Amino acid sequence: MTETTKVFGELQTNYSQENVYYQTITAILEAALKVGLPHRLELILAQPKNELVVNFPVQMDDGDYRLFQGCRVQHNNVLGPFKGGIRFHPNVELDHVKSLAAIMTMKCALVQLPFGGAKGGIRVDTHQLSQNELMHLTRRFTSSIMTNISPVYDIPAPDVGSNAQIMAWMADTYMNLNGPENRFDGLGVVTGKPIEFGGSAGREKATGQGLLFVLEELLPGMDMSLSDLTASLIGYGNVGSWTGRLLARKGTTVRAVMDHTGAIRNDEGLDTEALAEYVTEHGGVAGFPGGKPIGEDDFYALEVDLFIPAAMEQMIDADKAKLLNCKVVVEAANAPTTPDGESLLLDREVAILPAILCNSGGVTVSYFEWKQNRQAETWDEYTVDQNLRARMAGAAARVQDAAHRYDCSLRMAAYAAAIEHIWHVYEIRGIFP
Ligand code: NAD
Numbered sequence: 001m002t003e004t005t006k007v008f009g010e011l012q013t014n015y016s017q018e019n020v021y022y023q024t025i026t027a028i029l030e031a032a033l034k035v036g037l038p039h040r041l042e043l044i045l046a047q048p049k050n051e052l053v054v055n056f057p058v059q060m061d062d063g064d065y066r067l068f069q070g071c072r073v074q075h076n077n078v079l080g081p082f083k084g085g086i087r088f089h090p091n092v093e094l095d096h097v098k099s100l101a102a103i104m105t106m107k108c109a110l111v112q113l114p115f116g117g118a119k120g121g122i123r124v125d126t127h128q129l130s131q132n133e134l135m136h137l138t139r140r141f142t143s144s145i146m147t148n149i150s151p152v153y154d155i156p157a158p159d160v161g162s163n164a165q166i167m168a169w170m171a172d173t174y175m176n177l178n179g180p181e182n183r184f185d186g187l188g189v190v191t192g193k194p195i196e197f198g199g200s201a202g203r204e205k206a207t208g209q210g211l212l213f214v215l216e217e218l219l220p221g222m223d224m225s226l227s228d229l230t231a232s233l234i235g236y237g238n239v240g241s242w243t244g245r246l247l248a249r250k251g252t253t254v255r256a257v258m259d260h261t262g263a264i265r266n267d268e269g270l271d272t273e274a275l276a277e278y279v280t281e282h283g284g285v286a287g288f289p290g291g292k293p294i295g296e297d298d299f300y301a302l303e304v305d306l307f308i309p310a311a312m313e314q315m316i317d318a319d320k321a322k323l324l325n326c327k328v329v330v331e332a333a334n335a336p337t338t339p340d341g342e343s344l345l346l347d348r349e350v351a352i353l354p355a356i357l358c359n360s361g362g363v364t365v366s367y368f369e370w371k372q373n374r375q376a377e378t379w380d381e382y383t384v385d386q387n388l389r390a391r392m393a394g395a396a397a398r399v400q401d402a403a404h405r406y407d408c409s410l411r412m413a414a415y416a417a418a419i420e421h422i423w424h425v426y427e428i429r430g431i432f433p
Contacts, residue, residue: 003029007046015095020313023339024099028106031415034406037423040431045105045422048098050074054144058137061130070122070141072148072156075101077116078425079108081152083363084118085159085192088166092121096313100159103334104363107356109418111395113367118154120145126161127283138166142173149174151188151374157366158192160237160312164204167193188373191366200369202384208242209385210361211332212250213392215306218353218400222328227251230304232326234258235311236285239332239359241276243310248272256294256302259284259311263299264291301325309336316341324350331355346409354411356418357399364391 001009004026008014015022025046032042053071060066071094074082084104087097097119105117122141126134148154158167167190175186193199202209215226230253233240237259244254253269261284264270271290278288286293294302300323307324309315310332316324321341328351331337335355337345345352368384371377379387395417402420403413 002026003033003042004046007042010043011047013047019095020335021095021099021102023314024102024335026339027411028102028415028419031412032419034408034412035416035419035423037419041423041426045076045102045419048073048075048101049077050148051094051098052145052148053094054141056140056144058133058140060133068122068124068137068141070120070144071097072120072145072154073097073101073118074148074154075117075119076105076422078422078429079105079116080114081116082118082154083108083113083115083157083366084120085157086162086166086170087119087121087159088124088126088161089121090123090125092123097121099313100334103356105422106415106418107360107363109421110356110398110414111360111364111391112421113363115155115363115367118156119159120156121159124161134166135169138169139173142170143177146174146177149189151185151370155188155366155370156190157363158238163238164192164194164199167191167199168197171198188370191369193369198369198373200365200372200384201379201381202388203365203369204238205242205246206365206384206388207239207332207359207362208244208246210364210388210392211239211243211330211358212246213361213389214353214358214396215330217393217396221400222351224305224327229253229306230255231306231308232256232258232299232302232304233332234309234315234336235333236275236279237310239362240308240310241272241279243308243332244270244272245276247306252306255304256299257285257291258296258299259286262286263294263296264288265294265299265302266291297323306330309333312336314338316345318344321345326350328353331358334359342411352409352411354399354414357395357410357414360395361388361392364388 051073055069057065100119108115170190174189175183178186187198256265303325305327307326308330313335316337318340321344330353398417399414402417
């Protein structure tokens with residue numbers, strides 16, 4: 001019997017082994033066993049603290065009403081207020097969101113931010129909505145979860161399918177529904193806002209920038225330097241496009257990109273800046289004149305140094321892992337590698353840089369934004385980047401140190417370092433009452 005089966009048995013819950021929540025909790029519990037976490041804390045971390053599902057109507061432009069479903073999962077707040085993105089996507093499932101909330105708890109702990117973990121989502125295809133419908137959907141969802149979020153209790157942010165404009169509507173709704181005396185404190189209820197409305201310099205590129213700082217910390221130890229490398233990317237949204245652009249600015253040749261519209265390749269290196277503009281205009285990479293179209297299997301099999309998944313969960317399963325021809329998988333997306341995919345890659349000595357380290361730049365600059373809002377301050381981009389680099393370097397060092405102490409993979413080391421911090425804080429605080 002595995003530790004996960006035992007713990008879920010005690011909690012009287014049951015998941016299939018393919019379930020992404022099962023897989024996330026398994027990774028956490030394997031690391032918990034390694035560090036010797038007390039069983040009572042294993043049980044706490046294996047279940048979210050709160051799960052809220054809301055069904056709410058929205059009037060469409062044609063006058064008709066549609067019912068939407070959204071959720072907010074608050075996994076753990078021993079380190080501070082819950083923190084995590086809101087996903088707008090047709091495949092939003094509660095177990096996916098629970099998994100992402102647990103990952104947020106680990107990520108904030110690894111970077112030692114004063115936040116716990118949460119995640120939310122709305123099951124919707126935003127491409128089918130007008131701007132007006134999207135705004136009404138956002139405002140109505142915000143009012144539905146209104147009593148469960150606040151700048152000192154739970155602070156949402158953007159994720160797949162949401163953006164700075166959506167965060168602005170969320171903040172504005174929250175501020176308007178609050179009494180006048182609390183109105184302006186309400187600005188800090190979400191992060192990832194536009195700069196003109198309480199956002200932080202450097203937040204839009206933060207996840208890609210943090211990933212770049214992590215690579216600059218770790219690659220020299222692997223005898224690699226960004227200026228000599230080739231890379232391919234899945235996803236060219238916020239995380240993928242910033243990662244691609246920042247890598248290219250450092251001299252890395254981005255040979256291929258795939259997104260939901262198709263895959264393109266250019267062995268001389270794609271023009272990552274022009275590609276970002278093209279995707280903004282056309283909605284995807286397909287048809288980009290600076291690359292030639294390739295099939296999905298050819299994309300996965302292309303020889304590169306860095307393979308960077310920056311799209312959805314569980315995309316690198318065993319079949320895809322067999323195709324990969326890279327030295328390092330850099331996990332920019334959350335949970336992009338399945339356990340089967342991971343063990344195949346590790347057997348082939350492909351290094352995997354884990355998501356909770358690689359993509360923690362987003363929540364770190366969200367923390368800087370929240371801090372600026374609370375102190376009524378504005379940092380410039382240089383200050384944001386310097387602070388981000390220091391946080392990423394600290395987290396990378398903790399992962400390397402844990403990998404050395406426990407003689408384990410970088411993924412297990414990242415979870416182990418996060419769990420040690422959470423355990424330490426539980427020891428100091430105790431469990432109420
Ligand atoms: P986004 O919506 O901006 O972009 C998502 C990208 O994924 C798009 O390019 C889309 O085409 C692509 N995609 C979707 N389905 C696909 C498929 N089936 N095949 C290939 N490509 C597909 O989202 P994002 O904010 O860039 O988030 C990407 C990942 O990074 C997610 O796992 C998210 O949770 C994670 N993440 C995001 C942030 C952030 O600050 N935005 C921070 C940390 C982690």
